[in-house]
Amino acid sequence: MAESILEHLKSEPSWAFFLITFAFFSLLTLFLSFLRWVYVTFLRPGKNLKKYGSWALITGPTDGIGKAFAFQLADKGLNLVLVGRNPDKLNEVLEAIKSKSRSIQIETVVMDFAGDLNDGVSRIKEVIQGLDIGVLINNAGISYPYARFLHEVDDKLLNDLIKVNVEGITKVTQAVLPGMVARKRGAIVNIGSGSATVIPSDPLYSVYSATKAYIDQFSRCLYVEYKKSGIDVQCQAPLYVATKMVRFRRSSFFVPSPDGYARAGLRWIGYEPRCTPYWTHSILWALVHSLPEWIVDWWRLKSCLKTRKTELSKI
Incomplete structure (x- = not known):
């Protein structure tokens, strides 16, 4: 059977043989890529995070993804340093984690990322001195209150976006x-x-998107710089997660809860330098990359303008 198929292929014109061969290898590559996606998304075990160290430091841990990461890391047996601007909320999270994981040690650092960064970083250095910080989750960040054209972004918001999302994470x-x-x-x-x-662009959120592009490149460079030092650096790039930062407050098939995202996120730590951990987000990523950029740009602009109209009607 196989020999007859081979003989038949040999009898075809060379261009047809080339096309058939190209199609076969393309399908094979697609199939292998699918198998790899299934493995890394559902079957690949997460790393033992305690091997990195006994403590984890999390910024922005009082709500959303950061809070979910704090609880998940405590469940893994890591002690925590929680860094946030609101001391009351920090204590609430501390007490909530302690009630579930009594053996966990927790330190808190009050730091306003839009305020005096040098003072805040000094307090972090004091608290972590002598601690075996093995995991750092840089989660603190801000976005626009609603979609805006660049000329409408006021100076305070512009400065805060850059200070919190770029300077804060760096320091x-x-x-x-x-x-x-x-x-x-x-x-x-x-x-x-x-x-x-x-997505190729995020119109009406240009500065926010640009600060996140900085984080992506910053992470990739550090991944290369420190890989030989035993340090794994990763940028996680989620799409919508049901937090206060986005308009979707309820979880759905494509919009995970913070808990659902954090569980997926922990399983990816220590692997690829860039990832979208939640499985439905990765499907959307593949879909977006299969479309021409102009179509995605058009859809995103239309969506942002619609959101802007809705939000402005509430003001």
């Missing part, structure tokens, strides 16, 4: 890295955004 990472380098182990997770890595 916190710089503060934690020396200990990881000395111990020759560690994992750094920077929460980016699909607006910078999945």
Whole structure:
């Protein structure tokens, strides 16, 4: 049977043989890519995060993804350093985690990422001195209150976006890295955004998207810089997650809850330098990349203008 098929192919014109061969290898590549996606998404085991160190530091842990990561890391047996601007909310999260994981040690650092960064980073350095910080989750970030054209972005919002999303993540990472380098182990997770890595543009959120593009490139460079030092650096680029930062407050098939996202996110730590951990987000990523950019740009602009109209009607 196989010999007759081979003989038949040989009798075809060379261009037809080339096309058939090309189609076969294309299908084979697609099939292998699908098998890899199934493995890394559903079957690949997460790493033992305690091997990186006994402590994890999380910024923005009082709500949304950061809060979910804090609870998930505590469940894994890691002690926590929680860094946020609201002392009351920090204590609420601390008490809630303690009620479920009594053996966990928790330190808190009050830091306003839109305020005096140098003072806040100094307090972080004081608290983590002598602690075995193995995992850093850079989650603190802000977005627009609603979709705006660039000329409508006021100076305060513009400065806060850059200060919190760019300068803050850079300085916190710089503060934690020396200990990881000395111990020759560690994992750094920077929460980016699909607006910078999945879709080709994010109109009416241009500065926010640009700050997240910085996080993506920053993470990739650190991944290369520190890989030989035993430090895994990763940018996680989620699409919509049901948090206060987005208009979708309820979870759905394509919009996971913070808990659902954090569970998926933990399983990817220590692997690829860039990822979209939640499985339905990765399907959307593949779909977006299969379309011409102009179609995605058109759809995104239309969606943002609709959101803007809705939000402005509430003001």
